[in-house]
Amino acid sequence: MLRICSALVLICVCLPVWAEVSGLVRVIDADTLDVGDTRVRLHAIDAPEQDQICQTEHGFDFACGAWASAQVADQFEGAFARCTQMDTDRYGRVVAICRVNGVDIGQEIVSQGLAFAYRRYGMDYDLDEKSAYVADRGLHGFRVQSPAQFRQTRAKGRIPPDPSCRIKGNISKNGRIFHVPGQEFYERTGINTAKGERWFCSPAEARAAGWRAARR
Structure with a gap:
């Protein structure tokens, strides 16, 4: 018992x-x-x-x-x-x-x-x-992507493949703009390498490649 x-x-x-x-x-x-x-x-x-x-x-x-x-x-x-x-x-x-x-x-x-x-x-x-x-x-x-798929797609382009090269070289209607960590639009910016977008290791490298700094 x-x-x-x-x-x-x-x-x-x-x-x-x-x-x-x-x-x-x-x-x-x-x-x-x-x-x-x-x-x-x-x-x-x-x-x-x-x-x-x-x-x-x-x-x-x-x-x-x-x-x-x-x-x-x-x-x-x-x-x-x-x-x-x-x-x-x-x-x-x-x-x-x-x-x-x-x-x-x-x-x-x-x-x-x-x-x-x-x-x-x-x-x-x-x-x-x-x-x-x-x-x-x-x-x-509406035409809507499932939230789970959206999160997966966003993560693929938002996490740097090389932790030492975290600068995002984005291409938009405003031209080629790079974002550094801490700027307003850094987190929401995704990088699509198929479109020619790139990751950079330094602002100097981004400027030399033809990108300009984001204003905020």
Whole structure:
């Protein structure tokens, strides 16, 4: 009998104890909130990144990431939420299902087409996304890359292959411009070598190759 009790105690100690989080909502982006003093990543949904661009059916660029975040903020900013923790992500954020007046925030966001069901982490909102897709609600009315694919594409061109050569030689409608770490547009600038863009090891090297310094 003693052995059985000991085993049960061991099981109880090993099981994770998830927290209940509650507080006023501050929207960081369409799938990330501050609830009180806790940063929360909503469970099983994935929204466009803040700087992600989509296209309209006529081919015009549309800042869909910022738009989706603004729509979520209009609905939930300042509301009182209660969240049930499901996990913790690699960034240390609480992954949770959050509700405002009994409404599942994640489900509501996906149903309105402001984010996608993140099936890799759960099928909770699979049918909600399919319903939004059929109705062309929100993001489903645009040409949009999945947020996961966008992050992968962005990372490929934003991380220097050689840590000692971190200067980004970008080509845009404004010409050949190089960005150094710490400048305003450095992080969001991606390098596509197929277009002739390059990484440089020093500002002098970039200037010698025909690039000019970014103004900010």
